[in-house]
Amino acid sequence: MSTATTARGSLGNLPAEVTSFVGRRQEMTGVRRMLSTSRLVTLTGAGGVGKTRLAQRAGLELRRAFPDGVWLVELAELRDPDLVAVTVAEALGVREESVSPDAPGLAGFLAGKQALLILDNCEHLVGACADLTETLLRACPRLRILVTSRQALRITGEATLTVHPLSVPEPDVDCTPADLSRYESASLLVERATAVLPGFTVTDANCSTITALCQALEGMPLAIELAVARLRVLSLDQILERLTDRYRLLTAGARNAPARQQTLRALIDWSWDLCSEQERVLWSRLSVFSGGFELDAAEQVCADDTLPAEAILDLIASLVDKSVISRTGDGARARYKMLEVVREYGAARLGGAGEHPAIARRHCDWFADLAAYGDAHWVSPDQAALMLKLRHEQANLRVALEYAVSEGPPERALRFAADLQNHWFVRGFLSEGRHWLDRALALPPPRHWTRVKALRVASWIACVQGDRDRAEALLADAKALAATLPPSPERAFIPVVEGNIAMFGGDQARALPLFEQALTGFRELHSLSGEMWTLAVLGLARGLATDDPTRGYPDLMACRDLAAASGEVWWRSFAMWALSVLRWRAGDTAGAAVAAKESLEVGKLVEDEQFGVGLSLESLGWVAGSEHRDQRAAQLLGASERMWRAMHASLSSFRSLHDFHDESMSQIRARLGDRAFDAAFRRGAELTTAEAVALALERSGRAAVPGQRVSPPAAPPAAAPEVTEARLVDLGLTRREREVVTLIAAGLSNREIAARLVVAQRTAEGHVENILSKLGFTSRAQVAGWLATQRDT
Incomplete structure (x- = not known):
C-alpha cells in the first residue's frame, strides 16, 4: 500500500493506471452525477464486469474535488468482518495508539474532511460494510463513499449504478474495421491484443473473428483480458474455436446459472484444462495464499511427495506464462499473485480434492515460523528487511492467524500472535494485534510460558493505547501464571512492562526500580532486545524523575551505541527522541535538535511514518519555541498534532509529556497571538508526512523554511512580492x-x-x-x- 497521508492536498492512495482505460463514458458520467447529489454510490454488477476499474478511474478523475484525498480500501482479500474498520484505517494511513479504529473512531478521524472513500469488493462483507458506511456518513458531512459490490448495501441514501458488460457488436451484423471502433468490447480486445502482439492490427481478414470473440465473451472485461493473453500461443481463430465449444458444453450442463458467470467459469475451466496435472495441483494449493506469495513460501507450503519442492519454480514459471498467476512489484525478491476469481476457482478445486485442511495447516505453520523468526532476529542488521517482509505478508498473516485461533492448539495461536509484537507496535497496528491476542487468549488456557508472553504483549499494547486498567489486569494474570511455571527468559519482560505502565501514569519513582530489575535480568540472559528496550525507557524515566535531566543521558547513549553496534534501528530511534526531550529540559536546545533529527533519520530505515515521527516533531516544536522561532514551532506542533489525531492517540496518555506540550503551546501562542498561531498551526497540520519531515530537518520543500510567514495581513506590506x-x-x-x-x-x-x-x-x-x-x-x-x-x- 502507498504510504500517503491524509494531509490536505495529498491525492490519497489510488494506484497509477498501468493499462489504458477503455470506454465507460456513460458510466463515468453517471458516477460523477450521482456523487454530486448522493453521498453514497454503489456500483453493482457481476464478477469480472469491471466495477473496480471503473471506481478507480472515477476516483482519479474526481481527485480535485476532494482536497483531503481519494482513498481506495481493497476488501477482496479480507475475510473477518471484525477487521473491516481496521482495514479502512490502514488504507487511510491511520497508525492508532490509544483508540481502536472502530466505526466511531474512524468517524472522528474523518469528521470535517472532504474526501472520497472507495470500498472495493464488499459483497462478502456487506453487513459490516453497511454498518460502517452508515456510521461514517452520519458523522462526516463532507465525506463521499463509492462502493463496489455484487449486491447493494441497502442503507438509507444509497444510490446504485449497475455496471453492465462492455458494448458488443450485434449478432448477424457484418462489421468493418471502422465499425468495430464503436464497440467498447472490441476496442478493449484490440488494445490488449496490441500489447501482447505489438504488430497486431484490425483487418478485413480478422474483423469477423474479433466480432465473434466479443460476442462469445459477452463484453466481460475480465474474460477479454484473460482470453487475449492466450495470443502468446494461439491465434484468434484458435481462441474462438476453443471458447465456443467450451461455452456450449457448460451452458448445457448448468442452465440455471447466469450466462455471464457461465462464460467466465468456462474461460477459467479452459485455463485449468490447458494445465498439466502438476500445474493444476500447484494452482489449487497456491489458492491458500492471500495477497500474494514468494517462492520460498510456495515451496514450503505446496510441496510434498507428489509435488517435489525442486519442481515448484518451473511450475510457477509455467503458470505465469499461462496467466494463471502474475509476478508483481519490482523489489529484490519476486512476488506472485492470483486474480481473486482465479484464486477462488483454485480454492474450490483444493476443497474438492480434500486437501484444504493439510495445506491450510502448512500455510499457518509457515507464517507462524516467519513471525517467530522475525521476533528472534529483531535485533540484527536485517531488522528493516524483516519489517518490510511482514508488511507485505499482512493478508497472509491474517489468514494464518484465523486458522491458528480457529483450529488451535492454543499454544500455537498464542505464540503466533505474540511473536508479531514488533509488527503490531512499529507499524502502528495495535488494534489488530489486540484483536488476535484477545482471540488467542480466549482459547482454553494452557499453563505455559506462551500464554505469559501473550498476556504481557497484550498488556503493553493496552498501556500504549491508554487503557491502563486493562493493561494492569492482563499483567496481573501474567504474573500469577509465571509464578507457577519453571524459570524462563520470558519472566524478565514482566517488570519492564509493569514499569512502563507506571511511567505512562507519571509515577517515575515506581517505574525506576522495575526497570533496573528488568535490566539486570536481561543482561544475565544476554537479551539484547530486552536490554535496549529497558535502557531506552530507564533513561527517559531517570531524566523525568528529578530536576536533573542529564541523569538519563548515560542509559540513552548506551542504548544508542548498543543498537548501532548490533544493527537494531527502532530502539535507537526511540532513544534519540527520548534524549532530545531530556536535553530540551536541560536547556540544551541545540543538542535536543540534533538528537530529534537523528531519531527522524534513523526511523526512516523501518519506515516509521507516524509514531516516531510524531514524537520527534513534537520535541522539535518545543525546541523551536524555546528559541523563539515561533512560526516554525507552531507549524511543527501542528504537524505533530495531525499525526496524533491520525493515530487516534494523544500525548495525554503520557502524563509528563502532556504537561510539556501544554506549557510550550501556551508560551508560543502568547508571543504570536491567537490569529497568527492558529494560522501557522493549521499550516503545519496540512503538511504531508514527507513535507513535515522536510520542515523538521530544515530542508528545502513546501513550508520547510523556518520562520516563513504563513498568514498574510489584511493590508499588504508596501513591497509585497508579485503574485506568481x-x-x-x-x-x-x-x-x-x-x-x-x-x-x-x-x-x-x-x-x-x-x-x-x-x-x-x-x-x-x-x-x-x-x-x-x-x-x-x-x-x-x-x-x-x-x-x-x-x-x-
Whole structure:
C-alpha cells in the first residue's frame, strides 16, 4: 500500500493506471452525477464486469474535488468482518495508539474532511460494510463513499449504478474495421491484443473473428483480458474455436446459472484444462495464499511427495506464462499473485480434492515460523528487511492467524500472535494485534510460558493505547501464571512492562526500580532486545524523575551505541527522541535538535511514518519555541498534532509529556497571538508526512523554511512580492485552489465558480473556505483586494 497521508492536498492512495482505460463514458458520467447529489454510490454488477476499474478511474478523475484525498480500501482479500474498520484505517494511513479504529473512531478521524472513500469488493462483507458506511456518513458531512459490490448495501441514501458488460457488436451484423471502433468490447480486445502482439492490427481478414470473440465473451472485461493473453500461443481463430465449444458444453450442463458467470467459469475451466496435472495441483494449493506469495513460501507450503519442492519454480514459471498467476512489484525478491476469481476457482478445486485442511495447516505453520523468526532476529542488521517482509505478508498473516485461533492448539495461536509484537507496535497496528491476542487468549488456557508472553504483549499494547486498567489486569494474570511455571527468559519482560505502565501514569519513582530489575535480568540472559528496550525507557524515566535531566543521558547513549553496534534501528530511534526531550529540559536546545533529527533519520530505515515521527516533531516544536522561532514551532506542533489525531492517540496518555506540550503551546501562542498561531498551526497540520519531515530537518520543500510567514495581513506590506504561481504555492494553495483564487478576484460567486470548474457547488464552497483559512482572511473581498494590490505592486 502507498504510504500517503491524509494531509490536505495529498491525492490519497489510488494506484497509477498501468493499462489504458477503455470506454465507460456513460458510466463515468453517471458516477460523477450521482456523487454530486448522493453521498453514497454503489456500483453493482457481476464478477469480472469491471466495477473496480471503473471506481478507480472515477476516483482519479474526481481527485480535485476532494482536497483531503481519494482513498481506495481493497476488501477482496479480507475475510473477518471484525477487521473491516481496521482495514479502512490502514488504507487511510491511520497508525492508532490509544483508540481502536472502530466505526466511531474512524468517524472522528474523518469528521470535517472532504474526501472520497472507495470500498472495493464488499459483497462478502456487506453487513459490516453497511454498518460502517452508515456510521461514517452520519458523522462526516463532507465525506463521499463509492462502493463496489455484487449486491447493494441497502442503507438509507444509497444510490446504485449497475455496471453492465462492455458494448458488443450485434449478432448477424457484418462489421468493418471502422465499425468495430464503436464497440467498447472490441476496442478493449484490440488494445490488449496490441500489447501482447505489438504488430497486431484490425483487418478485413480478422474483423469477423474479433466480432465473434466479443460476442462469445459477452463484453466481460475480465474474460477479454484473460482470453487475449492466450495470443502468446494461439491465434484468434484458435481462441474462438476453443471458447465456443467450451461455452456450449457448460451452458448445457448448468442452465440455471447466469450466462455471464457461465462464460467466465468456462474461460477459467479452459485455463485449468490447458494445465498439466502438476500445474493444476500447484494452482489449487497456491489458492491458500492471500495477497500474494514468494517462492520460498510456495515451496514450503505446496510441496510434498507428489509435488517435489525442486519442481515448484518451473511450475510457477509455467503458470505465469499461462496467466494463471502474475509476478508483481519490482523489489529484490519476486512476488506472485492470483486474480481473486482465479484464486477462488483454485480454492474450490483444493476443497474438492480434500486437501484444504493439510495445506491450510502448512500455510499457518509457515507464517507462524516467519513471525517467530522475525521476533528472534529483531535485533540484527536485517531488522528493516524483516519489517518490510511482514508488511507485505499482512493478508497472509491474517489468514494464518484465523486458522491458528480457529483450529488451535492454543499454544500455537498464542505464540503466533505474540511473536508479531514488533509488527503490531512499529507499524502502528495495535488494534489488530489486540484483536488476535484477545482471540488467542480466549482459547482454553494452557499453563505455559506462551500464554505469559501473550498476556504481557497484550498488556503493553493496552498501556500504549491508554487503557491502563486493562493493561494492569492482563499483567496481573501474567504474573500469577509465571509464578507457577519453571524459570524462563520470558519472566524478565514482566517488570519492564509493569514499569512502563507506571511511567505512562507519571509515577517515575515506581517505574525506576522495575526497570533496573528488568535490566539486570536481561543482561544475565544476554537479551539484547530486552536490554535496549529497558535502557531506552530507564533513561527517559531517570531524566523525568528529578530536576536533573542529564541523569538519563548515560542509559540513552548506551542504548544508542548498543543498537548501532548490533544493527537494531527502532530502539535507537526511540532513544534519540527520548534524549532530545531530556536535553530540551536541560536547556540544551541545540543538542535536543540534533538528537530529534537523528531519531527522524534513523526511523526512516523501518519506515516509521507516524509514531516516531510524531514524537520527534513534537520535541522539535518545543525546541523551536524555546528559541523563539515561533512560526516554525507552531507549524511543527501542528504537524505533530495531525499525526496524533491520525493515530487516534494523544500525548495525554503520557502524563509528563502532556504537561510539556501544554506549557510550550501556551508560551508560543502568547508571543504570536491567537490569529497568527492558529494560522501557522493549521499550516503545519496540512503538511504531508514527507513535507513535515522536510520542515523538521530544515530542508528545502513546501513550508520547510523556518520562520516563513504563513498568514498574510489584511493590508499588504508596501513591497509585497508579485503574485506568481510560485508565490501562491508557497502560501500552501493547491492547484485547484489557485484557480479558485483568480475566479474570486474576478468577482464570481460560489455557484458561478462551480459552473466554471464543472464541480458541485459544495465543492466550490469547500475550496473557498480552505483558501480563506490558508490566507488568514475572513471574507472573499479581502482575497480579491489582496490579490489586486499585490499585482499592482
